[in-house]
Amino acid sequence: MKYSRLFILIIVMFLGTAVKAQETGTPPIWPKLGKNDTIRVAATNDNGYMIPWIGLQEVVIYGQRIWKSAADQAAYNRLKYNVLKVMPYALFAKRRYEQLERDLATVADKKEQKRLVKECDAEIKQMFNTEIKELTITQGQILTKLIDREVGRTTFDIVKQTKGGFAAFSYQLIARVVGHNLKSTYDVSVDRDIESIIVSSGYYQN
Secondary structure, three states: OHHHHHHHHHHHHHHHHHHHHHHOOOOOEOOOOOOOOOOOOEEEEEOOEEEEEOOOOOOOOOOOOOOOOHHHHHHHHHHHHHHHHHHHHHHHHHHHHHHHHHHHHOOOOHHHHHHHHHHHHHHHHHHHHHOHHHOOHHHHHHHHHHHHHHHOOOHHHHHHHHHOHHHHHHHHHHHHHOOOOOOOOOOOOOOHHHHHHHHOOOOOOO
């Protein structure tokens, strides 16, 4: 009995010393690592124990859409095809227009500014002559909306700034003849199906 009490007293003294050492800022205790634990991760100190963790990317879960009819689903599938067909052109226009604005902001010489505008116009025309001219009327209508979505300005406004008001007016007349409208704007509430397709397309994933 005497030795049992002595043993318990030693354990209590040991535990008290361990707790005191932890409270006085002893180095944190890391979990034991295996031979294959070579991945660098973040860690959080939890009462002296370093807990490793890894941040995960956001996972977006979309609900399954219920269609009223096969015709509605077919119409949506056609819209999706058309949106994904013209989306790269809208993104190209966005990047090229933003580059033009940056270039014009750093150049004061009017002659050089005209050269930059002409260069941009030539690139757009080249893309039009090789690819965009093959678009259907519906795809062209969607493209004008997407340009407004990406650039924040209608195609008409962009042409007016780069080519002048008369050119914009002339292009608009031609566009109207073939069923287009360069003044088309993008409205998320109205074009919600297009927005849903773009968001789920993966174009804006990091």
